[in-house]
Amino acid sequence: MTDKVIENNQVVIMGEIVSDFTFSHEIFGEGFYMVDVRVERLSDSMDNIPLMVSERLIDVNGDYKGMYIVVNGQFRSYNRHEERKNKLVLSVFAREIEFVDEICENTKSNQIYLDGYICKEPIYRKTPLGREIADLLLAVNRPYGKSDYIPCICWGRNARFANGFEVGSRCAVWGRIQSREYMKKLTEEQLERRVAYEVSVSKLELIED
Structure with missing residues (x-):
């Protein structure tokens, strides 16, 4: 059952490490750290994708900036409470x-x-x-009753097709993870540059349970 759940969320990214490791959290004595990976698009632009790594997988005290890696993992989400509301935080779990x-x-x-x-x-x-x-929000099941909530964006005929999806429909998507900068309005005079992450969908289909 666990293997089947893992198969419903599969990511492969290849890119350059462009930051140091920073501590994220610890579970049952295992530390998890964040690092940024720059992934090239075919259009010559870049996506900076946050990667979550266990300290048991790599020496998180090392300096790997400028090195290239291939990562197999999952796209995960969690809710972080800030400014009196929850913010969806996304990263690739290695x-x-x-x-x-x-x-x-x-x-x-x-x-x-x-x-x-x-x-x-x-x-x-x-x-x-x-x-x-x-725009779609997909709930992807994880073991032990958890779910990841993944924002997806569709274009053209895929967008028209997705517009007819009903809440609760089961859906499969293929695509890539992209980063997108936007300006968040904090006050009338104050703007803050932020980065959103989402799946840019190249193919999708409805699945009959």
């Missing part, structure tokens, strides 16, 4: 890490597969230039 000399060009360096349930009404809209977009 299950396996391999150091490599380089990332080959045109390699699929950022892939994700999710099998979960629609937990909010899809939000469909068009950009000023007429591009169709739909």
